[in-house]
Amino acid sequence: MFDLDRWREIFQSISKNKLRSALSGFTVAFAILLFTLLFGIGNGLQNTFKNEFAKDAINSIYIWGNRTTKAYKGNQIGRRIQFKNDDFEFLKEKYSDKIQMISPRIQRGVKVVYKTEEDNYTMRGVYPKYDLLESAEVTEGRFLNIRDINKRSKVVVIGRMVEKDLFGQISAYGKLLNIGGIMYKIIGVFSDPGGDSDERYIYTPFTTMQQIYGNNDHIGEFGMTYDPKLSVDEAIAFSNGMLRALKKKHEVAPNDQRGIRVNNYAEGNKNVSGMMVVLGILILIIGSGTLIAGVVGISNIMVYIVKERTKELGIRKAVGATPKSIVSMIMLEAIFITALSGYIGLMFGVGILKLSGPTLEKYFILNPGVSTPVVVGATITLVLAGVIAGYLPAKKAANIKPIVALRAD
Structure with a gap:
């Protein structure tokens, strides 16, 4: 994984295909950005409810x-x-x-x-x-x-x-x-x-x-x-x-x-607990939908990327590259782009929540924020989706004969 030549190849591939890499990264970054904002606002609403009930003993x-x-x-x-x-x-x-x-x-x-x-x-x-x-x-x-x-x-x-x-x-x-x-x-x-x-x-x-x-x-x-x-x-x-x-x-x-x-306050706690559960479910559904959209997007892009690079892979095989090295190169490239884009999306999301915090308080959203493990988990999900989506076509392309790969459209 820390082979310097391999990483040079990955960066060379990214630099030669800037638009393709940018689209892949944007899909992941945008999905993580929306995911972060949704969960941050949801946590802000929950903080508002908790703050109101912190004024007096809950019983x-x-x-x-x-x-x-x-x-x-x-x-x-x-x-x-x-x-x-x-x-x-x-x-x-x-x-x-x-x-x-x-x-x-x-x-x-x-x-x-x-x-x-x-x-x-x-x-x-x-x-x-x-x-x-x-x-x-x-x-x-x-x-x-x-x-x-x-x-x-x-x-x-x-x-x-x-x-x-x-x-x-x-x-x-x-x-x-x-x-x-x-x-x-x-x-x-x-x-x-x-x-x-x-x-x-x-x-x-x-x-x-x-x-x-x-x-x-x-x-x-x-x-x-x-x-x-x-x-x-x-x-x-x-x-x-x-x-x-x-x-x-x-x-x-x-x-x-x-x-x-x-x-x-027991009645209020009962009502608020019910609202918190409903709010949590809604945020989970919307957040999961956003994540699924990101998974579908990165999966489609990975399939297209591998298909587009079939001729390149054939040339690599012709000069001695093994199927394993070809597959690992594509996987590392997918992991690198997805992880970096996910981090950028996370930083933008956290930054927006932090800057808009005072304004959101006017709308009863207190201290909006998101748990880092939650967003990291979402990013890992997208990384795995990209790896899985790219692995099958990459393995198939890496196993075809060089002459067939060179003829691919």
Whole structure:
């Protein structure tokens, strides 16, 4: 394979037949280019779905009250469903075997001041371990604990962007913030995979917010994670059961779809998983079709190339070339052109995906890219197709008598 004279012959053959070699290479390069772009865009769509669900724990459930749309048990339409602390205790006790963690949540917009810096943010009153529900990571200090809840401590955990906005390059840990005219101590800073918007929240004990903003036991909504051992169908049945129980407790009509709302990520995961499977199948079918078209193209070209070179092969035999050397020369030439063209197609495809990445994000295609092993496998497939397509006619041409080969049209 590393015979220098053999490679000289191959390059000489390519240089003498530039158009033929260019057409062969273009067929392979174009097939690999399309294959790369299709799989890259498909992976970008999958990354978009994954990124959306990275904002919260995948086993999350959120429950919130709304206004009723149906009269029920003497209650009028339009009644506001207000959750309270006893609903929190009700859910914890009734579903303790299925709930991994649960937190009430109250939130409101607040004006935050630190020295000469000020801005508006959303402040959330939550329970310990709420950071797990949001997939947030405490990068400095700690998150809220049960002692903060019991003592109604005026402490906060702020997002990375809040720290950046108000403190610049200085650490916010341990500093005091003026929030709505009340001083709070910063006990932690967190980052969130949801991005900048999710890092502009401020967390404080929900008991503190209940006391300061209303002096009541009202709760806005509940967030929880269920036991990850539950299957998707079991998780959906679990959230439906909680919904029925809360409707019964608050005398909401069973068929009222708005009185109490539930968002179970299991349902979204189920739908997205189905979409991902369908998307994967479509990409595979289209990609395979592109690859098959490339295989057919390179196969036809190889058959034509061998037929066109029949006289040349006859001359080579006449001057002493063996059938084996003739076949191996054609095979090496096919492998070289196919592999080089496949690499060029891959580089162009990867380059286009990289350059168009920012533009594609506007169309919900995030970080489009393709796995190198996948494209290498596709290129190898085309190489093998070219070798197989060229081997049979090459072997046939190499075995005919020189005089017959010289007479070939």
